[in-house]
Amino acid sequence: MKKFLAIAAAAAMLIAAAGCSQTANETEGTASDLAYVKDNGMLKIGYTVINPLNYTDDNGELTGFETDFAAAVCEKLGVEPEFHEIDWNSKEMELEAKTIDCIWNGLTIDEDRKAAMSITTPYLENRQVLIMRAEDEAKYTDSVDGANVVAEASSAGDELAVSDEFFANANYTDVQSQATALMEVAAGTADVAVIDYVMATGSVGEGTDFDKLTFVDKDFESEQYGIAFRKGSDITDEVNSIITELVNDGTLKEIADKYELTPLLIAE
Amino acid sequence: MAILEVRDLYKSFGKTEVLKGINFSMEKGEIIAVLGSSGSGKTTLLRCINFLETATSGKVFADGECILDASDKKKIPAAEMRRRQLNFGLVFQSFNLFPQYNVLENVTLAPKLLARENPDFKQRKRELFAGIEDNARELLSRVGLSDKLDNYPCELSGGQQQRVSISRALALDPKILFFDEPTSALDPELTNEILKVIKDLAQKHMTMVIVTHEIEFARNVADRIIFMNEGKVLEDGTPEEVIEHPKNERTKAFLSKML
């Protein structure tokens, strides 16, 4: 009996803790996130390494389209950017726990994310492409029926593979990261990987370990990248107007030119 | 004056009463053998006297001093407990040597730790330790283990281990040495070497209480035999009285089974 009580008490504590977290979320939106960030004097930016969005250059400096873009926005905001390399699967938790203030890393805008976070106006276009071994190109370009398909868990590729007709008869598995998805195809444990166009340009083809792989652009419905802040955050509006400024004064195009992403730029 | 006196000693484990009022006393230099079938309470008696079990009621006197009064619930300070403990030495059935120490260290460990309580320990450390080691060597040579000083218990036979454990108890110079079935864990051919050691001690007039199954040995070496049955002392007399002319039916039955 005593033991049972103890277990019940422990369970109650866990539930109480879970309850607390919810009430904390609700009250959080009322305080000004912008004031919080300005008080800190820095914007903590969550990213993962993706060439050409965020990556380390030959001098060991963090660079890339998103990196430069974020730095330009922070300058206008009057805060220092602080870059945190995170695990992509934990990004929502990072945001919630305030260990980062935004996710700025080619985040695809979708309905679920819009419901969970506050996302800026889109600034870059992207679509999912198919990665396969070069010799399979003829086989899987028109149909992936019966093929083993992989994509990063909870990514836009994951979303597409689960919902699009094209993948209806494929054996789909979600994996740890886009890099894992590529490796699966290279290793032959999967036939097709669904990944970002942006990532595909940076990691497949000659001069990489994935030079036996090729990518096929099926012109799937395109996605748009946005920057995610905490739900209810007042920074989003501020950043939206800064983006407009950066578009108007040509800064954003300049950055996009530097990383050869200008054709994908959609910010207005 | 009696060197040991046990008065109305009771011990229960939960609802089971194991000792039901034990009374006896012994004189200095006397040797008592305690006989009885297993479950008669003889080992529990030894353990109560040696503070390994807490008696339910009763008293124990050593050299006239009350060292155990079960009715007194006051907590006795640890140092005082140890002083009382050291009246006695106990040799276990399963030797309980310290496996990580060699033979000499097993015998000297306790005396060396005790020597630290000397007020002038720091100045006399070397001298004290030398004395302790000489004494240990002497004790070990008496039991024929002079050539085993550096060996570890795991390298010795059961009989040799038990001889070390006897030396270890003697090194603290106890007033009474208790043996809890010292030969029960040994092969029959090793039993004799232990019995010989105990006989030697008897010749030196060591006061001893020996719980044993060896009736022949008890008859040869003991001055007195106590026969226990179901937590009571049924017989208490010379070997002749108890073994040759037992008064009690139970004693007769036990002896006829054992002899």
Add this chain to the structure above:
Amino acid sequence: MEQWLSLFEGFKYNLILFFVTILCAVPLGLLITFCSMSKFKPLSFVSKVFVWIIRGTPLMLQLFVIYYAPGILFNTPMRSRLIAAIIAFIVNYASYFSEIYRGGIEGIPKGQYEAGQVLGLTKTQVFTKVVLFQVIKRIVPPMGNEIMTLVKDTSLARIIGVGEIMMSAERFSKEGLIWPLFSTGLFFLAMCGILTILFGKLEKKLDYYKS
């Protein structure tokens, strides 16, 4: 070369995690053991429940809780990823160590304590002079196992963004370079190899007697 440097840079975090965890979890584990073996019932109950929770939940979850819970529940985000990871590892491993210690202590025959007592040793002396050494001999093999697991577990810290070796390696695989990811194995193998040799030596050293 650049990749190797980056892997070494990452492995530095694994090493920091490893050594700090060992340094703190070994004594903390003993403290937990004493608490859970305490005759004071509430203390032993609380520490047993604590050990149950820690051993009964995945280390990954504990990393999440320690790093994210302060921000989510109390609005005071953790400053350092590394420190959060270190705390999680210390708490987790101390709990496992405490159970190993407890097993070691409880495995010592009662006769050893009794022999110490009848020879007039104090309780402390019985523990330090008689029992402790035997406990150490008993726990060395299971501790060796656990410590070997720790070496590899340090790579879990990546999930809260500690830039350890696996995370460093994945940066390259995203850019189309696979070999660094597989090369991380060499680092763990080397570390475990050294530990195997050290523990082997220690066991041999303690092997001069059998209990």
